[in-house]
Amino acid sequence: MSIIDRYTAGAARPRGWSHSLAFFLTFACLVLLLLAGFIRHTRAETAPVPAGLVTLGDIESGALLFKSTEPGKYVPAPLLATDVKIDVSGPIARARVTQRFINPGDGWVEGKYIFPLPEDSAVDTLKMVIGDRVIEGKIKEKEEARQIYEEAKADGKKASLVEQQRPNVFTNSVANIGPGETIVVQIEYLQTARRDGDTFSLRFPMVVAPRYTPKEANPQFVDFEPGSSGWGDVLPPERDDTLEQPPVLRPEMGNVNPVSLKVSLDAGFPLGDVASPHHEVMIERDGKRAATIALKDELVPANKDFELTWKPAATKAPTAALFRERVGKEDYLLVMLTPPSGDVQPEAKPREAIFVIDNSGSMSGPSMDQAKESLLWALDRLKPGDTFNVIRFDDTLTVLFPDAVPAHGENLAVAKKFVKGLEANGGTEMLPALRAALTDRRSGNEDRVRQVVFLTDGAITNERELFSEITSNLGRSRLFTVGIGSAPNSYFMTRASEAGRGTFTHIGNEQQVVERMSELFEKLGNPVMTDIIATWPDSRTTESWPNPVPDLYKGEPVVLSARMPEAKGTLTLKGEVAGEPWEVRMSLDKGEPRPGIGKLWARRKIEQLEADARIEGDWERNDKAITAVALEHHLVSRLTSLVAVDVTPTRPDGEKLTSKDMPVNLPEGWDYDKVFGEQTIPASQRAQMKQGVMAFASYAPAPPPQADAGGLQPVSLSLPQTATDAPALIHSGILALLVGMALSALWWLRRHWSATAWARRAR
Incomplete structure (x- = not known):
């Protein structure tokens, strides 16, 4: 007689015991069967994948993933955190931008980040920090710098390359970032603050907005050699001048590239209002002339430009500034002069x-x-x-x-x-x-x-x-x-x-x-300030920019950069202000010594040479001059780049290197679908911009702070860790679900058996 037959027949002792035994055996069988299936499923899920690739189940913290050619497998993208320190002294600002490249994956990667800087920035310094070592970047002609970088990348050496795409758009490529490794790269530049009336301002751009490329064919030209009998060859297209653009993330996927920023401001005159129109900031005054400005939130997403404005206290701003720097056997000067607007204004023309x-x-x-x-x-x-x-x-x-x-x-x-x-x-x-x-x-x-x-x-x-x-x-x-x-x-x-x-x-x-x-x-x-002429003590040995001095509008200063053998004698500026003659004289030996004036002069000269090339069309002659100035003053330009290479290879032979552009945020307020709609951008460009796929939109935690390396102090950013131990929680959840299903099935079977036994006894 079976256990069920004896139970339903009303046997005295075995009835309760047989019911418990049936319940236990059925439960054990179901659990074993479910666990076996779960283990097989887990093993299949965690099957080995090629080096550098991961599945979604492998991700245990926030990560940015790119699709690979293998279905269901991804490449962890390097993450980026940026710290900005800007020191403003009078009208001159020196900024240090620290970019921390973080590789959260288990493969070797090359990260490429496209980022903006002010359009008048003179980029002169590159430092790469590896542990406690600091590697100084060297200025090279663009093609030579690129070759040095590519050879170092192929040899498994850590390397960094900073190139200019536009005067306000740069790329930083960092090769051979090891699994779980962080490389710190620092870039420094100089610029002048802008003045408009009594308001001074400084902008730090944080994101390269997507740019539209007009739908035009790249023209080709036919070359007819002498004696060709009318037959010619079609020459290849001229150098492509399109802007390389990074992939852009959809806003709903979160933000990447967090930025911290601090400004030390020494205006040189009593400060009045200090404000940031687009970010919430904390302002600490240090006496009457200085202040420290920091973001109220320690980190902000890189999706809109930072702007700082400051005004003098109740008194009017100084109308003149003169700074100089001695470099080698020459003096460099920076002159800023604000002409008066004039008490009598002529009748304005319609x-x-x-x-x-x-x-x-x-x-x-x-x-x-x-x-x-x-x-x-x-x-x-x-x-x-x-x-x-x-x-x-x-x-x-x-x-x-x-x-x-x-x-x-x-x-x-x-x-x-x-x-x-x-x-x-x-x-x-x-x-x-x-x-x-x-x-x-x-x-x-x-x-x-x-x-x-x-x-x-x-x-x-x-x-x-x-x-x-x-x-x-x-x-x-x-x-x-x-x-x-x-x-x-x-x-x-x-x-x-x-x-x-x-x-x-x-x-x-x-x-x-x-x-x-x-x-x-x-x-x-208001009438412009016209016919401005700058007369230097010795025009034969003085090189000044811009030349000629442009017309100016009310409240705008004359800003001149000059190089001469020795800063002595008198500078005379003449012009018309509101229809009235205007003249001012300035003793050049009174200039306040200030570092960086020579590089600012070189940057202004490069700008002028670029403008001349656009107007004259003589790119060959101007390109030679631009290269010479940039190499002499150690500046990044359209034709020169900064490159830093470690001497020791770190990537083992045979280890694959994965290269990816680092995505950027869409500028705040932009509509992604309007920008990347089917009719908005050519398909090839749209595909390039959409190559980044956000699997988990969050920041990875920053590694421990590094020690001071040769006077350079890499910033340590405490980035929020928004992810959990996903695989463990998923497995636990599945197991709990299976156990719950088994208990529910046993509860139903027990009730069914009990009801059947009661019905039989009732008969």
């Missing part, structure tokens, strides 16, 4: 104002709102005698009126309705809009001042083509650029306004619209 507004996809969100609000504000400030027109562009173009029309009520109403209805979408085909704005139907008319106000984020790659258009077809127009958004292309905006003999204004948020547009319209409505 203007022909051409407003150009960018409504491409990159302007979507707050940027579009800021641009529209700025333009509506400008339309309200036009005077009855003015004329105007409005041009909008994305990858199409609309010119509102056939020609500039009088600024009266009906025309303004049509324009305002047009502006309010604009939406951001499409590509950024800027060149046709610029050509339309510079088309002047009354080029000989001197009764009006023709001013082009260009509102855009400048998110394009064909800057050289646009500069050429400005210098070739500016005519009597003056170009005023208004940079919109959290991360504008300040290099393009600044150089375009300089080439257009206008000014650059940045509007980073809606709170700045009225203030910044008011300042711009005050400049537009």
